[in-house]
Structure formats: structure tokens, C-alpha cells
Amino acid sequence: MIVGYARVSSSGQSLEVQLEALAAAGCQKVFSEKRSGRTAADRQQLQECLDFVRSGDTLIVTRLDRLARSVADLFQIIERLSAKSVSFRCLQQSSVDTDTSSGRLMLAVLGAVAAFEADIRRERQMEGIARAKAAGVYQGRKPSVDVGRVRELRAAGLGASDIARELGIARASVYRALS
Template sequence: MLVGYARVSTSSQSLDVQLEALQSAGCDEIFSEKRSGSSTTGRDELKNALSFVRKGDTLVVTRLDRLARSAADLHSTIKMLSEKGVAFQCLQQSSIDTSTSTGKLLLGVLASIAEFEADIRRERQREGIERAKSAGVYKGRKATIDASAVRALRDQGLGGTEIASKLGIARASVYRALASGE
């Protein structure tokens, strides 16, 4: 049985393209979710898919980064599938089929390259932010909490929990706003 797994990172993204590709590939069952792929934690549909597959099945994804963002997570997932007797196939990187030794080798190489590219992308982003900060262009995210409202409520004698409840914010945010003195 072919079992598909589709994932996008945010609720504003669409799963349609992946779902169509998985259906076209002949997947009998498809699990999908809108969750960050930075970790396997909290990805309930991935857990459901991994629990669902049985010996002889093949887990299918459209791209490697839909399953995992780090080589460690990818290898861990593939190892678990292998121990269950489940193959893995990636549609867009069609040579990746863990039922073959070449596919296993290619999977390892591509996973390492993908992780390397993600690290470089994060590094470039950090460098860009630092340049923008030094040029006075980057100021960070706009404040979402009105510090003056927090201080006003504190001046009225309210405690941190009461202020947080009144403003609909976390108590830790109240204390950060008070500590910042903005």
C-alpha cells in the first residue's frame, strides 16, 4: 500500500499541489498537516502516518523537506520505517526509493546537502539582519504589547496576573514590559 504524507509550514500555505501529486502517484491513504517541519515534535499527522504504515507499505512524500528538515530527523524516521519493513519514496527526487541500495545512498547524500543549504540560508539571514541593524534599518518586530498600558494598570495597583488577564497577554510579557521601562 502506498501511504502519502503532505506538509506545509503555515496555515496560509496550500496543501493542494502535494495532495494532487500523492493522489496521482496512487497513494491509498494520505496524511496531511500544516505544521513547521523544523522538528518532528507536534506533527500529529506524521505520527499517525508512521503508526499506520505496515510491513510491505511505502511511505510517499513529494519532497524530502516535507518529511524532515534535518538529516538526523530524516535518518531517524527512515530507520524507524526500515525496522517496520516499510519503504520510503520521494516523488520529486525519484531516485530516492529505500527499497534499493542506490536509493538509500542517494537519500543520505541529499539529506546532508539539504541540511547544509538550510544552515547556509540561516547564516545569510543572520548576516543580513546584522547589516541592517548596523545601518539602522532593522529595528526588529514591532511591539505587540502596549507597555504604557501595562504600567498604567500597575500604577492602579494591579498585579502581574491581573494585568495579563485584563490585556489578554502572558504574565511573562507583563514583567518584560515593566522591566524594559519603555
């Protein structure tokens, strides 16, 4: 069976292009999700996909960065597929095909390049934040928890669970706000 996996990083992005490409590649079943991809463990549909595939199947993605964003994650996924005798192909990097030794080599090279690009993006982002802070225009993220409101509810005699329920936050967030 040919199985596809598609992923976009945010809910505002569309899976349509990937889904069309996977259908054109002959995928009989496709797993898809709108989820940030820093680690594979956090992606439920990917985990279901990896559990679903079986010996003789081929897993296809449109691009390597849709499957994994780090070399470690990529090789862990490929190892898991290999242990189940599942082939892997990447449509946009067509030389990536785990059925061939040159394809496995290309996979390693492209995985390293993808990790390098992610590191470069992260460095640029941190440089931009540092410049914005120096210019006094960077405010950072707004706190997701209104600490004043948490303390106010606590002073009114509510316990951590009640405060969490009232504000729609985790109980651990209440404890952090109170510390």
C-alpha cells in the same frame, strides 16, 4: 497501503500541488498540515502519520524537505519507519527509496544537501539582518507583549493570571514583561 504526507510552511501557501502528486502516486491516505518544519516533533500530522503506518506500508512525500529539514530529523524518521518495516519514497527525488541500498545512500546524500541549504539560507538571512542593522533600517520584530499595558494592569492590582487572560497572552509572558 500507500500513505502520503504533505506540508507547507505557512497558512498562506497551498497544499494543492503536493496533494495532487500524492494522489497520482496512488496514496490511499494522506496526512497534511500547514506548519513550519524545523523539527518533526512540532508537527502533529506527521506524528499521526508515523503512528498510523504499519508493516508493509509505504510512506511517500513529494520532496525530502517536506518531511524533514535537518539530517538528524530525517534519519530519526527513517529509523522509526524502518523499525516498523515501512518503506519510504520521495517523488521528486525518485532515487530515494529505502527498499534499495542505493536509495538509502541517496537519501543520506540528499539529506545532507538539504541541511546544507538550510544552513546557507539561515546564514544569508543573518547577513541581511546585519546589513540592515548597520544601515539603520532594521527594526527587528515588534514586541508581541505590550510591556507598558502589563505593568499598568499590575499596578491596578491584577494578578499574573488575570493580566494574561485580559491580554490573551501566556502567564509566563506576563512574568517576563514584569522582570
